[in-house]
Amino acid sequence: MMKKESSGERIRARRKALQLTQQALAKSIGVSHVAVSQWEKEETVPRGENLLRLAQWLQCTAAWIIDGDGEVFATHAKAAPVAAVPLISLAQASAWLSEERLLLKQQAAHFLYSESQLGDGALAVTIDDQAMQPDYRPGDKVIFDPDVQPQPGDVVLALVDGVARVRIYRLQTQQQDEQIFTLRALNDDFPQLHSADSALEIIGTLMELRRYRSG
Structure with missing residues (x-):
């Protein structure tokens, strides 16, 4: 059985696909680069407003970040607003x-x-x-x-x-x-x-x- 990608792996892969550094992504969201690093290592989980802003800057849905549900939005697509x-x-x-x-x-x-x-x-x-x-x-x-x-x-x-x-x-x-x-x-x-x-x-x-x- 193929191992399901983790939320941290999805965040890291999406960030790299958009050619964003941890520092750049963190600054856009309004958190420290340590927080982004912890999300990618799954030491902590993004929640609430941080999750919504992360989804916005990664141009995907919050549900995809957390559960891998649905498809990732293409770079040019605009994600529908998601409420936590x-x-x-x-x-x-x-x-x-x-x-x-x-x-x-x-x-x-x-x-x-x-x-x-x-x-x-x-x-x-x-x-x-x-x-x-x-x-x-x-x-x-x-x-x-x-x-x-x-x-x-x-x-x-x-x-x-x-x-x-x-x-x-x-x-x-x-x-x-x-x-x-x-x-x-x-x-x-x-x-x-x-x-x-x-x-x-x-x-x-x-x-x-x-x-x-x-x-």
Whole structure:
């Protein structure tokens, strides 16, 4: 079996194909040449904004750098903008609307990469219960955008008495500046929630669903 090229090898090969030195690439990205060297040796992994800038200057996609997925863009081609969306736990997502958001983004160890038009506050979580079955299963990864106003029937990530939950949004009425709405699960075993009875707050609207085959 042919050995799969590593991310460090892809970075090095692409840099040399574009006739860039480590120093030149590092200066373009805004990091030290030591950081580029560590990426190529796989002592560290480029993340977040550094990964996006690296992909831009290597004229390829972030997914290709990390996983080898897809084709490398030709030198003359312009890569589509890619957003690095932090993948965090539902417990962390409960604090996403607070001042802790920036810290959570900086501490994120995993990201999903998307070519969708997403706001800076976009986040990804992993579904951990059966409330949204059969359409959404435990283990599915979902991307939400706080900048997108939900429409009736949209899937949202919401705070339910301080706990982050994935549910379906349904607007009931608008009372002055306050929206009265319900959140329901697809699984009838889970109760419907009403904003008049529970402390409900929308974190973001569903933008993408990712499902990976196990095994």
